[in-house]
Amino acid sequence: MYTDYSITANQRHYTCMIDLLGRAGQLDEALNFVKNMPFEPDAATWGALLGASRIHGNAELGEKAAKIIFEMEPDNSGMYILLSNLYAASERWDDVRMMRLKMRHTGVKKVPGYSWVEVQNKIHTFSAGDSCHPDKDRIYAFLEEMDLRMKQDGYVSSTKLVLHDVDEEEKVHMLKYHSEKLAVAFAVLTIPPGIPIRVMKNLRVCQDCHNAIKHISKLVGRLIILRDSNRFHHFKGGSCSCGDYWNGNHLLLRNSPMYATGKF
Template sequence: MNQDYGITANSKHYTCMIDLLGRAGRLDEAQNVIKNMPFEPDAATWGALLGASRIHGSTELGEKAAEMIFKMEPNNAGMYVLLSNLYAASGRWREVGKMRLKMRDTGIRKVPGYSWVEVQNKIHTFSVGDSIHPERDTIYAYLEELDLWMKRDGYVSATKLVLHDVEEEEKEHMLKYHSEKLAVAFGILKIPAGRPIRVMKNLRVCEDCHTVIKHISKIVGRLIILRDSNRFHHFSGGVCSCGDYW
């Protein structure tokens, strides 16, 4: 960059490099980049490392990255949730509980997740387990039908993501009615074939919903575009434009 283009790398360039190494699972190299940066890493830099730790299941490294983020942004609820997901995936329920207590004691609240879809110039908003939408029974019945098709297609519920130490069947039920799934199902039911389904979500899409929407795009043959808090996801034919890393 410096030699050929006269551009001096800043923290954002370094964060991008750490993100790329993290995508490739080269976590040691990502750490070395952080150590050798010509300036102190910021919360975004450590966040890239924490995201890579979540994807590749490196709890120890995730704890280290989260600790640095908490020092810089003690009220960042999203980082508490990411670290809790790491603990839950490895069955460390005591640590999950500690994260909840820490959030409660410091007054940090997780922002409720909402998803919305526009149908005939009207915005339809959904929350997890939505019980107030006038067509909820039809939406839930359609999701049950899709669930059967997805399991035949090889779908397995990502119950490791549920931050509660409960039975597997209950975990599956808790995951089944996330807001983005409800919005996608409603969009498919109401938006004519051949037109894309466009859904917005105020938070990052969870791993299970991401997998589900990939299966749905393949089963129903529709383009589904989901804009979460991090990026656009284009689902088509069972794959997503993000390459399963977000």
């Protein structure tokens, strides 16, 4: 950066590099990068390390990063959730319950996730398992049909993302009706073919929904644009413009079929 473009790397650049190393599974190198960076690591830096620890199931490193983050930002609900996710992925259910109690005692609240889509100048909002929408029967029937077709297309539910101590069948059921899936289903049913579908979500899209919407875009032949709390995702023909990078799959962006076209 400096040699070719005269750009001096700042703290955000270092945090991005730590995130890249962590997602690629090079956790030791990422930690060394944190220790040797010419800045005092902030909560975002340690958060990148915690996120990588969750992806690769390194509870020891994740706990170390979380402890430092909680000292810096005791009200950062996202970091509590990340650590809780890490425990859940390791089936450490007692620790998951401990985290929930800690959040309750410290007054930290998890922001509920919801998604919305505009159809004919009206905003339709959905939460997970929503049963209030007037078209709920059509939406749920469509998702059931899509579920069968997606499985035939190679889709597998990411049940490891379910943060509850329940059996596998219940986990699959819980994943099926996330808010972004409901919003996408409603949009497919109501927005005429040829018009891009645009869905918004207040939180980051989960890995399972990201995978499912890729399959849906292919099966229904629609461009689906999902704006979550991090970025725009353009789903088309079974691929996403992010190359799956932003959803825990440590694929490099250049592996995305859309990378070469510049269609981000």
